[in-house]
Amino acid sequence: WHQKGSGPRPPGYADFFYVNELDIQCEYALRTFGEMQQAFGKDPKHPSLLPLAHVLLVFAGNVAKVLTAPKDAPPKVRARAKRLREMLGIGEIDFEEIRIARNFFEHFDERIDRYLQKHKGFLGNRLVLDHFPEEVQLDDGRTFKPSYLQFLNTASLELTLYDQEFRLSDILKKIETVQKAGKAWLAERTGNRT
Numbered sequence: 001w002h003q004k005g006s007g008p009r010p011p012g013y014a015d016f017f018y019v020n021e022l023d024i025q026c027e028y029a030l031r032t033f034g035e036m037q038q039a040f041g042k043d044p045k046h047p048s049l050l051p052l053a054h055v056l057l058v059f060a061g062n063v064a065k066v067l068t069a070p071k072d073a074p075p076k077v078r079a080r081a082k083r084l085r086e087m088l089g090i091g092e093i094d095f096e097e098i099r100i101a102r103n104f105f106e107h108f109d110e111r112i113d114r115y116l117q118k119h120k121g122f123l124g125n126r127l128v129l130d131h132f133p134e135e136v137q138l139d140d141g142r143t144f145k146p147s148y149l150q151f152l153n154t155a156s157l158e159l160t161l162y163d164q165e166f167r168l169s170d171i172l173k174k175i176e177t178v179q180k181a182g183k184a185w186l187a188e189r190t191g192n193r194t
Contacts, residue, residue, distance in 0.1 A: 019182045026179035029059035049128045053159050061102025064095035088181040104161040115162045124148040130155040
C-alpha cells in the first residue's frame with residue numbers, strides 16, 4: 001500500500017487499514033458463532049458455549065472500538081470513527097450494547113465486586129440452558145428467583161451478564177452489516193467486486 005504526496009497526511013489516509021481490520025474482526029466474530037453452533041450441535045449445554053460467547057463479544061467489541069469513540073477520546077479518534085461510519089453508510093448502527101457487553105469482560109473483577117455488593121437472593125455462577133429458569137429450589141425446599149453472573153439461553157441466544165441481557169442475534173446482525181459494508185468499500189478500491 002502506497003500513497004504519493006507531500007505535506008501532512010489527509011484524515012483518511014489509513015482508512016483502507018481500518019476497514020480491512022473491521023472486515024477481519026467481523027469475520028472472526030462470525031467464525032466464533034459458527035464454532036458455537038458446532039459445539040451446540042454436539043451438546044446443547046456444551047462447556048465451550050460461554051467461552052465462545054465471550055470471544056464473539058471481544059471481536060464484536062473490537063469492531064465497536066474502531067467505529068465509536070468515547071467523549072473523552074482525542075478529537076482525531078472521534079473524527080476517524082465518525083468518518084468511517086459515514087463512509088461505510090452505517091451511521092445508524094448503535095454499538096453501545098456491544099461496548100457494554102465487552103466491558104463486562106474487560107472489567108469483570110470490578111463488575112463482580114459491584115454486583116455482589118448489591119445482590120440479594122440466589123446467585124449462580126455460570127449456566128447454559130435452553131430457557132431461563134424462573135425459580136430454583138434448594139435441597140431444603142426453599143425457592144428463589146435466580147440470578148447468574150453469566151447465563152446463556154441457547155433458545156433465544158440471550159447472554160445474561162449479571163443483571164443485563166444481550167441478544168447475540170442482534171449483535172451478529174450488526175457485525176454482518178458492518179462486514180458487508182466494509183467488503184463493498186474494499187472491493188470498490190481494489191477492483192475485486194464480488
